[in-house]
Amino acid sequence: MVAIxxxxxxxxxxxxxxxxxxTDRFSPRAFSDKEISAETMNTLFEAASWAASANNEQPWVYYFAHKNTEGFNRLFDCLMPGNRPWAKDAAVLVVSAARKTFAANGNNNVAAAHDLGMANAQLLLQACAMDIYGHPIGGFDKQKTAEFLEMGENLQPLCMFALGYLGDAEQLEEPYKSRELSERTRKPLSEFVNAL
Ligand SMILES: Cc1cc2nc3c(=O)[nH]c(=O)nc-3n(C[C@H](O)[C@H](O)[C@H](O)COP(=O)(O)O)c2cc1C
Known part of the structure; x- marks a missing residue:
């Protein structure tokens, strides 16, 4: 009821x-106890995989861990303090990383971060369609994460996600509770759209 x-x-x-x-997607901080099934996680990653990418390179790589696992705790330890009070309740933590070079020739892929963002957007929209919400997190120790996940030089961790079914805003402490209950805003089109 409250989630509604x-x-x-x-x-x-x-x-x-x-x-x-x-319009329905948003980045929540209150997550419920409900687990996300393995089948559903695969659905989210498959949705991500159908994103467009330069040369169909698909430069995205994902790592994830369910709550109450060693992997989750290790990823949680990489979060900046301001993200911990609410991300602790996520059902799953995800790390997304971009492969910096093209597999075919080793050239620098300048579109890698862009294309990872495309895939991440699709993951979040698919999640929302399944009543699962994701909160993107840039506030994490990227070096520590890359070392833990043994990413090597060619992978760049760019964004983590806290994923879960919606919980109750009342479970959050301030200032997170107020943020959970405030409307989302955007710049007007006139600030970023230029018709020629
Ligand atoms: C790359 C990226 C990094 C972000 N990092 C954080 C973060 O560290 N902590 C946080 O609370 N929200 C983070 N966010 C969430 C944004 O604050 C949020 O998307 C924005 O305020 C718009 O809200 P909405 O997603 O509900 O529309 C991040 C979002 C993105 C895309």
């Missing part, structure tokens, strides 16, 4: 006819 209220507050108030699968 949060969804209503967070739904994007749009001026045009933006599709609901986009």
């Amino acid at each position: 209220e949060t969804k209503e507050i967070k739904a994007a108030k749009t001026q045009y006819g933006v599709a609901s699968f986009i």
Whole structure:
């Protein structure tokens, strides 16, 4: 019930006819105890895999761990302090990384971070369609994460996610509770769209 209220507050108030699968996505901090199944995790990663990428390179690599596992605890230890009070309740922590070079010739892939972002967006939208929400996290120790995951030089960890079914905003301490219950805002199109 409470999660439904949060969804209503967070739904994007749009001026045009933006599709609901986009307006409904948001980055929560209150997660429930419900686990995410292995089948569902595969569905999310498959959704990510269908993103567009330069030369169809698919430069994304994912690592994930369910709550109450050693892997989860190790990833949690990589988070910056401000992300810990709520990310601890996530059902799954995910690390996304970009392969910096093209497999075929070793050349630098300048689109790698862009394409990882495309895949991550699809993962989040697929999750939302399954009533699972993801909170992207850039606030983590990237060097520590890369070392733990033995990524090597060619992989760049760029974004973590806390994933889970929605919980109750009341379970959060401040300032996270207020953030969970505040509307989302965006710049007007006039600030970033240029018609020629
Ligand atoms: C690359 C990236 C890094 C982010 N890092 C953090 C973070 O460290 N901590 C946090 O609370 N939110 C983080 N966020 C979430 C953003 O603050 C959030 O997406 C933004 O405020 C818009 O809110 P919405 O996702 O609900 O629309 C990050 C988002 C992205 C895409």
